[in-house]
Amino acid sequence: MDASTIDIEKLVRVIPDYPKTGIIFRDVTTLFADADGLRVTIEAMAAPFRDAGIDLIVGVDARGFIIGGAMGMAMGKGFVPIRKRGKLPPEVYREEYTLEYGTSEVEINVNAVPKGARVLLVDDLIATGGTAMAAVKLVERVGGTVAAASFTIDLPDIGGSKLLRAQGVEVFSVLSYPGD
Ligand SMILES: O=P(O)(O)OC[C@H]1O[C@H](OP(=O)(O)OP(=O)(O)O)[C@H](O)[C@@H]1O
Ligand SMILES: Nc1ncnc2[nH]cnc12
DSSP states (O other): OTEEEEEOOGGGGETTTOSSTEOOOEEEHHHTTTHHHHHHHHHHHGGGGGGGGOOOEETTTTTHHHHHHHHHHHHHHHEEEEEEEOOOOSSEEEEEETTTTTEEEEEEEETOOOOTTTEEEEEEEEEHHHHHHHHHHHHHHTEEEHHHHHHHEGOOOSSHHHHHHTTTTEEEEEEEETTT
């Protein structure tokens, strides 16, 4: 099956008012539990960046890890994790940020990215862009550049993808939900 014959949107479960009232939660675990859904999504996320001179994939704890390893395999690149606070061994850099339903802190190992590396940032979803902007800052602090970012889902009206583009990052998403 290819992207034209599988409706991946149908595989994303929608949960209103989770984890807080007013949030429409878009759950990709149902999409990734489906073999064709997983493959078609990863291929679609990788396709725009095959000739973009990407050196490395970086993904954010935890749903970004499901995508990150698969993207590394699909593109023949390595994968580096950005983790929630306290999960990586020293030495790390840390950034605090706000997301659609709270605040959090993420970390990267100080030597995780070769100096000057062109990074493709991947995650399941961009809403406020708080998580992605924290990831951009961490990659820059270790000497790399986020050249592009690929998401399964964009919630464009919340503004994160616009913020990221304003930083000079090329942004792609497979699915988009205006109005969320
Ligand atoms: O654009 P933002 O408003 O920052 O929201 C997007 C982030 O929110 C979710 O992660 P979450 O922090 O819920 O962690 P999880 O992957 O561990 O579920 C999602 O996987 C993104 O990383
Ligand atoms: N609406 C949403 N659905 C799933 N994950 C999210 N992360 C931030 N906002 C989200």
